[in-house]
Amino acid sequence: MTGIALLGAGRMGQVHAAAMAAAGARLVAVYDPVTRVADALASRTGAAVAPSAAAAIHHAGVDAVVIATSSDTHVELVIEAVNAGKPVLCEKPLASSLAATRRCIAAIGDQAARQVFLGFNRRFDRGHAGLREAVHAGDIGRLEQLTITSRDPLPPPLEYVPRSGGLFRDMMIHDFDMARGILRQELVSVTAHGSSIVDPEIGKLGDIDTASVTLLAEDGAIVTILNSRRCAFGFDQRIEAFGADGMVVSDNPRQSGLTRYRPGYPGTPAPILEFFMERYGESYAAEIRLFLDCVREGRDMPVNAYDGLMAAYLAEAATLSLKLGKTIHLTGPDQEFDHV
Template sequence: MTSAAPVTLGLAGTGRIGTSHAETLTHLPGVGGVIVADADAERARATAGKLGVQAVPDLDALFAADLNGLIIATATDSHPALITRAVDRGIPVFCEKPVAADIQGTLAVIDHIKNSTVPVQIGFQRRFDAGYRAARAAITSGDLGWLHTLRATTLDPAPPPAEYIPRSGGLFRDCGVHDFDIIRWVTGREVTEVYATGANRGEQFFADAGDVDTAAIVLRLDDGTLATVSLARYNGAGYDVRLEALGSEGNAVVGLDDRAPLTSVEPDCTPSPFPAYPGFMERFRRAYTDELAAFVSVVNGESDNPCTVTDALEAFYIAEACELSRHDGRAVQITEVRR
């Protein structure tokens, strides 16, 4: 059996995540060429020069190239147009979350591509992390018995720039959506109800944007399992992302390693000598690589799409319900936001 020919991939957006993806692609088996473009043509040229890949002056030139697949790492408001343009040209897509800035925009993309066989993979990299995969296996195998509680945590060491917050979609859509997706994925269950609350203890720009810098969420799954999600923009100890799956027969904990930014005050506990992860890029570096390797496999028709647009929509529904719950101060059924 012969292996697939190397693919040529286009990459739109050479900011932090786009540049990281481009660098990963240069070392990825099965990738024969990388072509980058950005609204800032000089930034694209600089990235290309540093990595030894090709740059083109704009997105029109990128689409004019002979691409086997497209990776979208641009600003959120450009995602829908780029996804639909690529699908209409028969080009498989990998797009960083979210699909669109809101549910209406996401549904419009789904409607546009619903009759197409061109795959669109959405970037929820935690699905490719070894710890989350092990937790999923432990849950689905029945080794944990029946689940009674999940506890998810995403705590950033420092907030993003003030100018990012008004266009971020808010803490639930920007940050918590990763926890919502991974809870669905590891359990194979759907969320039916949420209760969310938030607080602002940090910079005023969060409140000015109608957002919060800290949140606590309770989710009810369709089998009665309860899940809690803790989110924060200020966690000076370091980047802290964990998931605890607690069952009647055992438990599985993701993210509890030597770099977890946890300080025990028990007298007999020895502190870890290893530094905490400074951010998500370092914590999930291998997962990002495996995610792009999966996309190459999807492009070659060797694997099914591991994270569809519909998956992204379901996580977005949960985030939307959280925002409504915070605003109204009540529990919200997912059916209230589903369209």
Template sequence: MVGIAVLGAGRIGKIHAASVAANPKAKLIAVADPFPEAVEPLAQSLGTEAMNDCMEAIARPDVDAVVIGTPTDTHVGFLLKAVELGKAVLCEKPIDLDMAKSESAAAEIERVGGRVMLAFNRRFDSTFAEMRRAIDAGRIGDVRQVIISSRDPGLAPPSYIKTSGGIFRDMTIHDLDMARWMLGEEPVLVSAVGARLIDPTLKQYEDYDTAMVLLQTESGRQAHINNCREAVYGYDQRVEVLGATGMLTHDNLRPTTMRVTTAETTDAREPLLNFFLERYAQAYRSEMDAFIDALADDKPMPTTVRDGVLALRLAECAVESVRTGRAVAV
């Protein structure tokens, strides 16, 4: 049994804690969060201990691994402490909003051989994972283009936007990791545009609500990512991979596949799943299972701290590209 402490009792902490509690190879030792009103009900619902000091939770001798779901500016401190104590870590993205700080933390983790997995949960979506297996099996030949549409159903509140690091570091970073994964080659050139078509006040945060990114690898493979913070029809998540001998597509998910045809409408369907908590529920469970399996069976981490660094570097290039109006070499 792998003893795990979950740090953070917010919405992502709740997901991770429930996934740990449901895994037969793990024991949820504690959930830690400085806010008692958040952590105590969560711990009670899962039959585990509530703690208010995350560092104390990391240091417990019965904790083999920690899951970091706390605010981004706390990630590096908890990461390095856990690695120093020989604990494995599953950490939410990004490592940090600062590139140099992220690079330094990753270098230290790699230097000491720390076991750290970055939480890019979309890789564990069953259909996205099947697409990667199909590419590896040569079912569509050499990859030529990857097209990713990722749009939220509505703007996050200003309190979140203010500390998010901006659309490229917060939202697009998932798609940048997905593009790297599907392309099978590292991008070397990034072009991006950003606009404030929904909320002009985002200018005060140097942020955007609508963006497009174009990536190119050394061999010429391309990825196109389009993001928007508001899609009135729901949480829009689609991927298309074009290869030399075929194409793979992944469309949006709905509560059911039922279609209704009447005198007034043809092929009417239910709205898209509302947001990432519903859309990626299976992916979050599978991500945690993969982390625990790697620990229990002494296997390599399915994603690494280096994946986090590379995705953040692409996000930084996108920010620079918008600022300068030019393509940026990675």
């Protein structure tokens, strides 16, 4: 039974704790800067409360570390856990900027970076994962066009906008990672378009709420990502992969198989899953199971710090593309952008 130290016992920490229990792992130690929060989770699970993150990491019986603290602490805790020789699952983002992500990976080294599971949990959505597997299995032949649609029910509070890093870093980063996971080849350019048509106040704060980004892959495959900060009918999360031999679509799953036939509206299906805990709730469980498998077998993590770096790099490039109004050619996350 794998023993886990959980850093951060807030909402995401509790989600992970439940997923661990269901997956048959044992929560050994829990740390949270707010002691009351750590105590509450510990009392429900029988875990020990650790006085510090380091103490939790080094607690007896801890085989792996799960980091669900606030984003600004991730780098430091990842380094601590890696230095302790423990496999880590870190909530996204790995770091608050591309530069900080680079520094984190430099600090821990390339090999350890592949032992840090980065929590891009949407990869584990049943429909999205099924699409990726179908593409990789060759079900649609060579992938030619990939279209990812991602729309939130409502924009974030305006006060959040200035510290969000902007739509590309805050929201589309999931879609950049999704695209990479499906494509499995390098991207050569990013072209971003955006506007603040949902709420002009977001525009006044220097951000956008509606975006379309085009990515070109090495072999000529074209990726289109559509984002909106507001979607009147819920959480719109779809992927369409079109290839030489066919197409697979991961559509919004429904709450149930209930369908209504009313005059003028025959055949209205059940609503889609509302927001991310409803839509992606099961993904957290699948993520933890995969993490535990990798820990047990000593394998590299299939989504790791390097993926975090690449997603941050694409977000950075998109941000620059929108600012300059031109296509950004990608030369790699360790190089300066070529636009100057």
